[in-house]
Amino acid sequence: MGGDGRRIRIAVDCMGGDQAPTEIVHGALTACRDESLRILLVGVPEALAPLVPPDALRAGRVEVVPSGGPIPEGAPPLATLRATPNASMAVTMRQVAQGRAEAAVSAGSTGPTLLAAVREIGMLKGVRRACVGRQILGLHPETFLVDLGPTMDVEPRHLLEFAVIGATYMRVFCGISEPSVALLSNGREAGKGNRVVKETADLLRRSGLRFVGSIEGHHLMSGAANVVVCDGFVGNVTLKTVEGLGRELAAWLRREVRGELPPQRIEDLAVWLVETTNQIDLHGSLPLLGIRGNVVMAHGASDRRAILAAIGQAARAVQSEFVEKLRVALDQTRQHLSRPVETR
Amino acid sequence: MGGDGRRIRIAVDCMGGDQAPTEIVHGALTACRDESLRILLVGVPEALAPLVPPDALRAGRVEVVPSGGPIPEGAPPLATLRATPNASMAVTMRQVAQGRAEAAVSAGSTGPTLLAAVREIGMLKGVRRACVGRQILGLHPETFLVDLGPTMDVEPRHLLEFAVIGATYMRVFCGISEPSVALLSNGREAGKGNRVVKETADLLRRSGLRFVGSIEGHHLMSGAANVVVCDGFVGNVTLKTVEGLGRELAAWLRREVRGELPPQRIEDLAVWLVETTNQIDLHGSLPLLGIRGNVVMAHGASDRRAILAAIGQAARAVQSEFVEKLRVALDQTRQHLSRPVETR
Numbered sequence: 228m229g230g231d232g233r234r235i236r237i238a239v240d241c242m243g244g245d246q247a248p249t250e251i252v253h254g255a256l257t258a259c260r261d262e263s264l265r266i267l268l269v270g271v272p273e274a275l276a277p278l279v280p281p282d283a284l285r286a287g288r289v290e291v292v293p294s295g296g297p298i299p300e301g302a303p304p305l306a307t308l309r310a311t312p313n314a315s316m317a318v319t320m321r322q323v324a325q326g327r328a329e330a331a332v333s334a335g336s337t338g339p340t341l342l343a344a345v346r347e348i349g350m351l352k353g354v355r356r357a358c359v360g361r362q363i364l365g366l367h368p369e370t371f372l373v374d375l376g377p378t379m380d381v382e383p384r385h386l387l388e389f390a391v392i393g394a395t396y397m398r399v400f401c402g403i404s405e406p407s408v409a410l411l412s413n414g415r416e417a418g419k420g421n422r423v424v425k426e427t428a429d430l431l432r433r434s435g436l437r438f439v440g441s442i443e444g445h446h447l448m449s450g451a452a453n454v455v456v457c458d459g460f461v462g463n464v465t466l467k468t469v470e471g472l473g474r475e476l477a478a479w480l481r482r483e484v485r486g487e488l489p490p491q492r493i494e495d496l497a498v499w500l501v502e503t504t505n506q507i508d509l510h511g512s513l514p515l516l517g518i519r520g521n522v523v524m525a526h527g528a529s530d531r532r533a534i535l536a537a538i539g540q541a542a543r544a545v546q547s548e549f550v551e552k553l554r555v556a557l558d559q560t561r562q563h564l565s566r567p568v569e570t571r
Numbered sequence: 572m573g574g575d576g577r578r579i580r581i582a583v584d585c586m587g588g589d590q591a592p593t594e595i596v597h598g599a600l601t602a603c604r605d606e607s608l609r610i611l612l613v614g615v616p617e618a619l620a621p622l623v624p625p626d627a628l629r630a631g632r633v634e635v636v637p638s639g640g641p642i643p644e645g646a647p648p649l650a651t652l653r654a655t656p657n658a659s660m661a662v663t664m665r666q667v668a669q670g671r672a673e674a675a676v677s678a679g680s681t682g683p684t685l686l687a688a689v690r691e692i693g694m695l696k697g698v699r700r701a702c703v704g705r706q707i708l709g710l711h712p713e714t715f716l717v718d719l720g721p722t723m724d725v726e727p728r729h730l731l732e733f734a735v736i737g738a739t740y741m742r743v744f745c746g747i748s749e750p751s752v753a754l755l756s757n758g759r760e761a762g763k764g765n766r767v768v769k770e771t772a773d774l775l776r777r778s779g780l781r782f783v784g785s786i787e788g789h790h791l792m793s794g795a796a797n798v799v800v801c802d803g804f805v806g807n808v809t810l811k812t813v814e815g816l817g818r819e820l821a822a823w824l825r826r827e828v829r830g831e832l833p834p835q836r837i838e839d840l841a842v843w844l845v846e847t848t849n850q851i852d853l854h855g856s857l858p859l860l861g862i863r864g865n866v867v868m869a870h871g872a873s874d875r876r877a878i879l880a881a882i883g884q885a886a887r888a889v890q891s892e893f894v895e896k897l898r899v900a901l902d903q904t905r906q907h908l909s910r911p912v913e914t915r
Contacts, residue, residue, distance in 0.1 A: 301760070366819055376757060379765040413720065413807035416645070421723040421804045444808045445815025460765045461805055463757035464788045468809050471789025472816055475710055476844065483840065487832060496827065500820070 234265040235545045237330045237538055238322035241270035242297040242315035244334025245528050251334060252278040254534025259288040264542060267292050267328050269319040292327075294318035297335060304339040308346065316340060320347035323520040330521035330541035332512075334529040341377050344515055344522045351550070353557040354517035356385045358459070359524070360393050361513055363466050365503030367450030371397050372411075373516070374459040375466050375507075381458040383427040386410070387434060391560050392516045393454035394436055395553045400543070405437050406453035411461060412441035423458070435563035466507070473504020512537035514544060516553075521545055578609040579889045581674045581882055582666035585614035586641040586659035588678025589872050595678060596622040598878025603632040608886060611636045611672050613663040636671075638662035641679060648683040652690060660684060664691035667864040674865035674885035676856075678873040685721050688859055688866045695894065697901040698861035700729045702803070703868070704737050705857055707810050709847030711794030715741050716755075717860070718803040719810050719851075725802040727771040730754070731778060735904050736860045737798035738780055739897045744887070749781050750797035755805060756785035767802070779907035810851070817848020856881035858888060860897075865889055 239255045241248040248270055256279070259266045268275055269292045276291075283289050295313040298304065308317055316335045322328035324347045331348075333340050341357055350357065360373030373393040378385060390408045397406040410427060412420040420428070420441060431438040442451050444465065457465070477500040484493055502509050508526065511533035515522040521544040525537035544550070583599045585592040592614055600623070603610045612619055613636045620635075627633050639657040642648065652661055660679045666672035668691045675692075677684050685701055694701065704717030717737040722729060734752045741750040754771060756764040764772070764785060775782040786795050788809065801809070821844040828837055846853050852870070855877035859866040865888040869881035888894070 364816070364819075366823065379757070411808055413723070413804055413811075421802075424804075443815075444811030444813070445818070448812055448815030448819050457808075458765075460757055460768075461808055464755055464801075464805055464809060465812050467757075467788030468792055468812055469788070469816060471787075471792030472708070472813060472848070474789070475708075475792050476820060479710065479847075483843075484832070487836070488828070492831070499827075503823075504816070 233263070235263055235330070235542050236265045236267060236328040237332060237541050238267040238269055238292070238319045238328035239534070239538065240297075240315045240319040240331070240333035240335060241268050241275055242294070243336075243340075244525065246530055247297065247334065248274050249278060250530045251534050254529070254531035255289065255538065256280075256283060257531060257535050258538040259283065264538070265289070266538070267322055269294050269315050269322065271296055271315070292318060292322065298339040300336060302339075304336075304342045308339065308343055314343075316343045317347060320344050320522070323522070324348045329545040330523065332523045332525060332534070332537045332541050334525035334527055334534065334537075336527065337376060337524060340522070340524050341515060344518045344520075348518050348520040348522070351517055351519050351554055351557060353561060354388050354392070356381070356388065357515055357517040358389050358392060359513045359515060360389070360396060361466075361507055363469055363506055364448060364450075365506055365509075367448075369401065369403065369453055370447065370450040370455060371453060372447065372455045372457070372462055372465065374457065375462040375513070376459045378459040381423055383423055383430050386423065386427040386456050386458065387430045387560070388517065388557075390431060390434065390436055390438075390454060390456045391556050392553060393456060395549070395556045396514075396516065397453045399547045399549050399552055403453050407439045408436045408454045408456065409439050409442040409446070409452035411447060411455050411457040411465070412443065414443060415441050427456075430564065433564055433566070434560050436560070470505045470508070473501055477501045512540050514540065519550065521550060577607070579607055579674070579886050580609045580611060580672040581676060581885050581889075582611040582613055582636065582663045582672035583878070583882065584659045584663040584675070584677035584679060585612050585619055586638070587680075587684075588869065590874055591641060591678065592618050593622060594874045595878050598873070598875035599633065599882065600624075600627060601875060601879050602882040603627065608882070609633070610882070611666055613638050613659050613666065615640055615659070636662060636666060642683040644680060646683075648680075648686045652683065652686055658687075660687045661691060664688050664866070667866070668692045673889040674867065676867045676869060676878070676881045676885050678869035678871055678878065678881075680871065681720060681868060684866070684868050685859060688862045688864075692862050692864040692866070695861055695863045695898055695901060697905060698732050698736070700725070700732065701859055701861040702733050702736060703857045703859060704733070704740060705810075705851055707813055707850055708792060708794075709850055709853075711792075713745065713747070713797055714791065714794040714799060715797060716791065716799045716801070716806055716809065718801065719806040719857070720803045722803040725767060727767055727774050730767065730771040730800050730802065731774045731904070732861065732901075734775060734778065734780055734782075734798060734800045735900050736897060737800060739893070739900045740858075740860065741797045743891045743893050743896055747797050751783045752780045752798045752800065753783050753786040753790070753796035755791060755799050755801040755809070756787065758787060759785050771800070774908065777908055777910070778904050780904070814849045814852070817845055821845045856884050858884065863894065865894060
């Protein structure tokens with residue numbers, strides 16, 4: 228991890244997100260109380276100066292890396308990144324690209340974050356599209372859904388990459404030694420699925436992963452596989468359907484049992500219902516996967532607590548050597564697929 | 572409606588479904604107590620004879636239309652229909668095609684039912700793919716999701732047709748005079764969505780329908796539009812995710828509040844939760860839309876009660892002249908789209 232003793236260096240985009248820079252900087256300052264971390268605060272120096280106490284700088288736990296401002300919400304990502312190469316998000320990613328940090332955290336919009344990461348850090352060999360995954364139902368933390376957003380229009384090779392990425396994630400972060408992998412589809416039988424799903428099944432069977440076939444939406448909800456693979460469009464609709472249904476049912480429960488249970492008990496049940504179905508809002512950060520470095524996207528609305536959690540997630544990714552393990556897994560899959568197809 | 576006075580004639584496939592022929596025939600016999608109906612029992616005469624009382628035949632409320640057996644579960648639909656042109660399902664559809672019935676009901680598998688309907692009855696002019704839609708959340712009966720299954724790989728023109736079909740359905744069956752139409756997507760902003768969704772938005776804007784743009788999964792769950800359009804793959808995953816999550820949460824609720832509420836009250840809450848999220852299991856039948864005639868697919872597990880309900884649904888489709896109204900709506904949409912594009 229080089230450079231600064233054994234400290235993990237994390238670059239934090241202090242200008243991105245609804246509550247930047249104040250809440251971002253506060254979260255980062257809290258994080259760097261952990262002596263194993265050193266935080267690079269990336270941002271406009273004049274904006275950060277009043278927020279960063281001199282003793283934190285003197286103690287060497289944080290440093291300020293000067294940059295421009297944020298990428299404005301809704302601006303066309305590619306054109307904006309080209310026009311403002313020193314935007315805080317780009318400079319944050321550059322710290323990782325140049326080996327000055329082992330991980331990057333940003334609460335900026337997803338599109339620009341993804342693009343900045345790809346442009347500055349690049350993709351892992353064998354990964355053509357970055358992806359985002361998460362356990363989407365608190366009831367089933369053993370089930371990871373990928374992709375949830377960036378990649379809308381996929382080909383089978385992309386879904387195969389998502390499968391390898393998801394399986395590595397569950398191995399590294401959830402300690403599942405040989406995660407089962409399934410394709411999200413409209414039926415379990417062979418012949419079900421759209422074109423891409425059907426073609427991907429053939430690839431997954433030869434991938435060396437523990438592929439258990441196709442599963443349907445209700446199997447996803449009952450935790451039928453450790454990694455469930457779909458394109459970012461389907462994943463995003465599924466994720467948000469679960470979030471929305473959880474909130475609708477929490478509201479129903481509040482109305483329905485009013486007066487039958489103590490108010491605090493009703494509130495606890497409703498909150499649990501929202502939490503189990505709104506895991507991303509709850510955890511507030513998502514790893515951007517497939518990049519040649521650790522990038523964590525914090526929720527746009529992140530407060531200091533959410534930023535602290537995102538930095539913690541980034542640090543765990545570094546400690547567990549996730550990117551290196553993913554590189555190895557991608558190599559192994561390539562080897563499996565290059566073997567001649569068995570004909571029986 | 573010709574022929575038989577003012578009676579609505581409905582052809583029922585008595586050989587399809589898990590509980591055929593006994594439960595199917597029983598359901599049909601119950602239905603024909605309604606004097607406005609005449610039921611054509613399609614099936615193997617020897618199998619039906621013991622189930623049909625002679626006085627029902629004498630009274631002219633039912634007749635037996637001889638056919639072969641069912642399409643076996645899992646058989647390749649097209650090859651099987653070609654090889655057995657007198658399969659009960661094909662003969663059932665043929666009654667509609669030949670004007671001997673105004674509607675067809677079958678509890679056979681979806682694939683063969685769809686194919687038999689298309690082959691025997693044909694598509695409405697301007698519809699290239701049949702579809703299936705339904706209100707998927709009992710909490711929001713004002714919101715119809717289409718397609719839920721048959722059509723996996725779509726082009727924009729297919730989604731446009733689904734939109735016209737869904738809007739007509741909500742107009743005719745739910746009395747909503749100008750239903751709002753939305754595309755299911757991963758974001759509301761322009762530029763979100765996969766390729767097909769983005770291209771469909773352009774068509775819908777010029778369609779004359781009340782298009783309100785793209786909505787996300789949580790908007791679908793909160794009833795944000797009357798008709799929500801997606802391909803059959805996304806619709807099916809969404810539907811089954813809702814079904815599965817409802818059942819998971821009902822099980823959670825049973826565990827969680829045991830001892831805190833009376834057992835019957837807990838049971839009622841859990842049953843409500845399952846019912847509001849499992850509308851299709853509950854109603855047990857789905858109209859096959861876009862066909863040049865009324866076809867209702869009953870659930871494969873249908874018992875007599877479910878068949879009775881499916882026949883009722885078929886009768887309402889005939890009475891309301893759904894197919895004719897859809898034909899007019901498709902014409903109007905074509906006219907709208909043939910107007911020159913306004914340039915501003």
